[in-house]
Amino acid sequence: MAFGAGGSPVTGGNQATSTESGPVQEVGEIFDVTRYGSYTQFTVVAPGVARAFQPGQFVAVAVGGPDTSMLLRRSFALYGVKPGTDFAGTIQFVVAAHGRGTEWLVRQPVGTKLDLVGPLGVPFPIPREPVPAVLVGGGYGSAPLLPLAERLLAQGSDIRMILGAATADRLFGQLAAKRLIGSVTVTTDDGTAGQRGRVTDPLPSAIEQLGAQLVYACGPMPMLRAVGEVAQAHAIPAQVAVEESMACGIGVCMTCVLPVRGNDGVSRFVRSCVEGPVFDAGRVRWADVGTLPADLHGADGMGGH
């Protein structure tokens, strides 16, 4: 899977710091902050990031302000991107506060300037012809699925969406999804919203009723693995966007790797920031995440180190 295979070609130059087509680094001002359950949604003026955006891509945000002791950017899936016509382009992303960096971010008011790098990563592949598809989101993993749904509907694809979370306050985007698609299936582990259970419970019947030929998903790793297995059982592909922790987001640090089987059948550690975050679920060796499988390319070169 090569970077840019799905393509994010930027035509023309931009005022930000990019020298080739691709991501830009720019300072964007927070335009709006909205709380949704346990999440915080940011709308940020960022025309450079907005211009080249495709669904599935993410933005890496510096946290802590000038002289921060937190060196690593936090990455968030993009959605609600408005490329800007008369007004400057804006981007949206949603943050769950679960560490010092994200806790800093959710405290920032409208008007705060954020240092952004994006759009990053390989987007969701979109079939050339309309194809019936089921979109599955876990927690705020629904965020990148909203612009994807928009894109699929625009090309005439028949789609269904399933959103799930542990509890009702950890759901995101169900209203936007309902407005867009007309209906959405909701599951929660504790039954506080929608049907009690996991997203994979209603998934088989959704695939069968729709005659789906493709599944898209974003959410926690165990969910993506389970969605991939359901898709496989129906002999259809699943394109999934992973949430792996990244240090740089631009492909230089090698921390966000996953064991993935390539076209040549050889498995490698690949970077989820530039070779992902979207992968074919059938290619990811879910059971081996966090290990060093002996048959991985280069595993035999690790002796002595």
Add this chain to the structure above:
Amino acid sequence: MADMSTRLASLALPNPVLTASGCAAAGRELAQFFDVSAIGGVVTKSIMQRPRSGRPTPRMAETPSGMLNSIGLQGPGIDSFLANDLPWLREHGARAVVSIAGGSTDEYVALAKRLYREPVDLIEVNISCPNVESRGQVFACDPLAASQVISAVRRAAHPSTPIFAKLSPDVTDIGQIARAVADAGADGISLINTLLGMVIDTETLQPALGGVTGGLSGPAIRPVAVRCVWQVHRAVPHLPLLGMGGIMTGKDALQFILAGASAVSVGTAVFHDPTAPIRIIRELEAELDRCGFASVADAVGFAHRTPAEQAALRGTIDVEEINA
């Protein structure tokens, strides 16, 4: 405007800011953000003979003003590097500093031989690797093993390619290691590599990294790095130094130059700010101007001079006044 050009042994650079090994891959990704020919040079991720998968995840933990990494030198191996990465650096006008790593002296020598006829501007020898022939003792922590690798690489490499030994700060006396590699024929010294560190996850009650221990980098280690550059400049004043360790700004870079570095590498800062190397060139130039240095060369090791000597050199007081 200060003259920003500098030298690392026989290699002339238009400015003294390079990337740091392991923080820029082989340059391609950063070219999305700046022109790689505009910086002093690209120092590649350490290249080994064979492809290496690297260690299992998690490979990274953020720490106060720093990070801990345990990548395990994931890389494609020398064949793929020569076929794909080095030509790319050449085509894009970057000065290519190739970092090599090995588990035995023979492996370092084999790599130096493979690079003999290649367009390499400088070889940085990453000796912070366990020596498989010495129960995993790290080369950089043993003056004898370090000097054996460096003298072997010096003999095997093209005579006009400068060889820099990259030192680890995890030693009792870094000056002793510096003298050993200088005697072995190193044309210069890069320092410092990461410090060995560890984080324990208080939720899982297990080490946070898949590799258990990892290398600490970022501004947290900067004072250690400045101290090491200072000590090594004292130990081997005739050798050019490439300084690194937590450089985030032009002011930080100036500290390394004042301590004795002829050029600096910017590493972890790139993860925070992909355009950091370009910004730091600009900031360093402004700092040199502010201090009244006409050139980078004038500032190298300047902190080692007494205030009176400094004043004389800067022309703020008459030389005779000091001598009187």
